[in-house]
Amino acid sequence: MSFFTQFDFSVIAPSLPFLWEGLKFTAKLTLIAMAGGIFLGTLLALARLSSITPLAMVATWYVNLMRSIPLLMVILWFFLVIPIFTGKPMGAETSAIITFTAFEAAYFSEIMRAGIQSVPRGQVYAGQALGMTYWQTMSYVVLPQAFRNMLPILLTQTIILFQDTSLVYAIGAKDLLKAAEIAGKNYGRPIEMYVFVALVYFVICFALSYLVKHLQARTAIVR
Amino acid sequence: MIKIANISKWYGQFRVLTDCSTQITKGEVVVVCGPSGSGKSTLIKCVNGLEPFQQGDIIVNDISIGDPKTNLPQLRAHVGMVFQHFELFPHMTITQNLTIGQVKVLGRSKDEAHQRALQLLDRVGLNSQADKFPGQLSGGQQQRVAIARALAMDPICMLFDEPTSALDPEMINEVLDVMVGLANEGMTMMVVSHEMGFARKVANRVIFMDNGSIVEDAATEEFFGTPRSERAQLFLSKILSH
Numbered sequence A: 001m002s003f004f005t006q007f008d009f010s011v012i013a014p015s016l017p018f019l020w021e022g023l024k025f026t027a028k029l030t031l032i033a034m035a036g037g038i039f040l041g042t043l044l045a046l047a048r049l050s051s052i053t054p055l056a057m058v059a060t061w062y063v064n065l066m067r068s069i070p071l072l073m074v075i076l077w078f079f080l081v082i083p084i085f086t087g088k089p090m091g092a093e094t095s096a097i098i099t100f101t102a103f104e105a106a107y108f109s110e111i112m113r114a115g116i117q118s119v120p121r122g123q124v125y126a127g128q129a130l131g132m133t134y135w136q137t138m139s140y141v142v143l144p145q146a147f148r149n150m151l152p153i154l155l156t157q158t159i160i161l162f163q164d165t166s167l168v169y170a171i172g173a174k175d176l177l178k179a180a181e182i183a184g185k186n187y188g189r190p191i192e193m194y195v196f197v198a199l200v201y202f203v204i205c206f207a208l209s210y211l212v213k214h215l216q217a218r219t220a221i222v223r
Numbered sequence B: 001m002i003k004i005a006n007i008s009k010w011y012g013q014f015r016v017l018t019d020c021s022t023q024i025t026k027g028e029v030v031v032v033c034g035p036s037g038s039g040k041s042t043l044i045k046c047v048n049g050l051e052p053f054q055q056g057d058i059i060v061n062d063i064s065i066g067d068p069k070t071n072l073p074q075l076r077a078h079v080g081m082v083f084q085h086f087e088l089f090p091h092m093t094i095t096q097n098l099t100i101g102q103v104k105v106l107g108r109s110k111d112e113a114h115q116r117a118l119q120l121l122d123r124v125g126l127n128s129q130a131d132k133f134p135g136q137l138s139g140g141q142q143q144r145v146a147i148a149r150a151l152a153m154d155p156i157c158m159l160f161d162e163p164t165s166a167l168d169p170e171m172i173n174e175v176l177d178v179m180v181g182l183a184n185e186g187m188t189m190m191v192v193s194h195e196m197g198f199a200r201k202v203a204n205r206v207i208f209m210d211n212g213s214i215v216e217d218a219a220t221e222e223f224f225g226t227p228r229s230e231r232a233q234l235f236l237s238k239i240l241s242h
């Protein structure tokens, strides 16, 4: 009994508006990095699959580099290095958004590359035979199918991305985790706060993976 | 209309096509046959530049396919192609399959493209399927849609790569009927096919390929009468026996 009586979860309710602000940033970061990452990742995938060797090499090099550095290091690096190049200080939030977009692009590009390769060669021929240019064949024939085939995996990667956003805590960006830390300090109740936000992360991830399962079942029927 | 002049093609070290030459004049129907792996698909894909070749040239409607300055997409827009496995776009409805090229490549208005699509679906007997997806149609229906999709671009000639060989036997005729109709209207056609009944009925010439070479190129009656090469005789006897 004494173990539980040590906890005081009544501090959660008054901190909710503050935590909500943190969650809003976490969501914003996830959504921008997802959209930007998929867009840039698709371009990287097309570059890697292109017959223009230098383009393919640069893209491969970029993807492999990003995939072999720990995310936390990339976050810190970008935060320190970008202001040196731009000459003006950058907020932690902006830095986080740029970093995550650039980093996730590497992972999304691998998924899109597999997706593009999952579309049969004959589909490309069919598009070209109608007189479509490279970009038309890609945008109307190949990418829509690649995207549809990869939708469950793209969402799974987004769930991982959502969890990873908590790392921006390291540069002081006010995401959900940072908000919990601040609120925990203010009320002198860090453990309660961390338990609560863990629960929030869990519920959101659980709901998203349920959606993925649902989608997988659906695409399995259509195909 | 189509002039193939001394085409050779390699995949790495492997020579797929050896010095192939032939001509197809306007309104002519030419059937290409030959054993599996003899290079028929490769040759027909060279005609609209889907496959590059290393030697020789192909002239389609006075335009050189081998010339790097040629705008291949523009040329392909007027050369219809039908594939063994249909290659309809599975994420689009039948109507969208028929309009996408018209709208995006030819620049027709959506309405005009739609009109033309319905007209062609009617022609191949499939207007009741307009809003379905390719996956919901039988193989024979899909191939008829694929022919309609090519016709929607108002092609100057049509290329067919084994259009019936992936079909169940009972669906072959519905596709061949459409092709016979086209031939009778005077469409210029190059058809890779083992349907010798079709060849007899509408082909002006039959080309027999073996090992990447054109071994026999003869008028239809002549080809079915007495093929000159032994390989073609053997091939014919095998094909016609069943």
Ligand SMILES: Nc1ncnc2c1ncn2[C@@H]1O[C@H](COP(=O)(O)OP(=O)(O)OP(=O)(O)O)[C@@H](O)[C@H]1O
Residues within 6 Å of the ligand: B011, B014, B016, B034, B035, B036, B037, B038, B039, B040, B041, B042, B043
């Ligand atoms: N992308 C490729 N890379 C290497 N070799 C290839 C490639 N495509 C085809 N080939 C080879 O080229 C040869 C000719 O192939 P092609 O598909 O043109 O034959 P085909 O006469 O159409 O045969 P089928 O009747 O089986 O369709 C075959 O030996 C094949 O293995």
Ligand SMILES: [Mg+2]
Residues within 6 Å of the ligand: B040, B041, B042, B161, B162
């Ligand atoms: Mg073939």
